Amino acid sequence: MTDHSFLVPFVPTRPEQLLPFAALAQWSRTHRLWQGQGTASDTHQAFTYAAATGFRGPVGTSVSLMPFCHPYEAALRAQSLAAAMGHSVVAGFGPGAKVLQSGILGSPYRSQLGAVRDYVTVVRDLLTDGKADHEGEFYTCRATLPRMPLPPVQVGLGVLRPRMAALAGELADVAITWLTPAAYLRDTVVPALRSGAHGAARETPRVVAIVPLALAGPKRDATELALASNAGHMRLPHYADMLTRSGIDVDMKEDPRASGRALVAGDAFLYGDADELRAKLGEFVSAGADEIVLNVTGVAMTEGPTAALKELETLLRLVDAA
Structure with missing residues (x-):
């Protein structure tokens, strides 16, 4: 069974702005709240603020960018967040552009995969064994x-292309x-994940698809x-490359509007009525997504957070009825 969650559709500039979305996550059948x-603000601190006001539940970060934080600090922050929330945490990481x-x-990583391997290895060792000995x-x-008795912290990895997917596996x-x-x-993604997991003799990781959409x-x-x-x-080379691999050509310098239309036509951004969105989200279930994260950032950016909150309430009822 595929779980449904949602993303806070903006970066809070004040932590109290998060609270209506934390309340929706707690009072609905949402599997997990993501940021x-x-x-403009720190994800871990915003979640901890919500916990201090009484809104505690499973949360996820998607994804924390590695250059901002040493892996020791990343493990400590993830563990501290689990203690504050009293529920499981998915600590997601990625190298960024x-x-x-x-x-x-000062310079980009010589190897994106090598940097991620180092980072995730340290974080996993610290969270699993309470110690790291990695050079x-x-x-x-x-x-x-x-180490202390805490809800589980799962290590996530942002995945766009096959080699990173294999490493995540x-x-x-x-x-x-x-x-x-x-x-x-x-x-592309799921087969590479399975291949990486098979090579390491371990189970395939859960797949979380963060899906931008609007009614x-x-x-x-x-x-x-x-x-x-x-x-x-869409302006970042690694995203443009992923979209090209998926059959969606974007060129934000040449024609942003055409790129946006291509995104919609290629179902990278889902748009339609309730029945159309239900069917399109069902395609992610069939594709192997274990969790779908509803992302209504487009609504928040064009109509404001109140409209985005109402949109999420409608979408959550829609997926509950599926």
């Missing part, structure tokens, strides 16, 4: 992390996709919503 990486790596670290090209850690508990069409998930409406423009939700990602 993405932000720079090369331009970000250069801006924070890598990109990250080294010889330290202990006190080898190392991660959860593979997290963003903006990937269902057909690409089925034909059709008389005053809504699907292309505008798709761009409001995803324009930043």
Whole structure:
């Protein structure tokens, strides 16, 4: 059975802005509340604020960018979040774009896969064994992390392309996709995950698909919503490459509107009435998604957080009725 969750559709500038969404997650049948990486505020602190006000539940980060945080600190933050929430945590990680790596670290990782391998190895060792003894090209850690009775922390890895998916199959508990069409998930991501897991003699990680979408409406423009939700990602080379592999050509410098239309036409951004969205989300279930995260960022960016909250309430009823 596929679980359904949702993403906080904006980066809170004040922690109390998160609370209506934390309340919806707690009072509905939502499996998990997710946040993405932000720079206006810290995801872990925002979740902890929600816990302190009484809204505790399973949460996930999707994905924390490795250049911002040493893996020891990442493990400590994930463990602290589990203690605050009193529920399981998916701590998702990814290397980010090369331009970000250069801006924070001085230069990009020589090997994206090598850096992720070092990072995830250290985090897993600390969270699983309470100690790490790893010397890598990109990250080294010889330290202990006190263990205590806590809800489980699962290590997630952001996955867009086959080689990263294979590495997630080898190392991660959860593979997290963003903006990937269902057909690409089925034909490319899931087979690579299974191959990596088979090679490491371990179970295939759970697949979490974060899916941008919006209900059709008389005053809504699907292309505008798709761009409001995803324009930043579509400008990054690794996302553009993934979309090209999935049959969706985007060129944000040449023609953003055409790129947005292509995103909708290729079902990387889902748009339609209730029956259409139910059917399109069903394709992610058939493709192998264990959890679908509803992402209404486009609605939040164009109509505001109140409209986004109402949209999520409607969508959660829709998937409950499926």
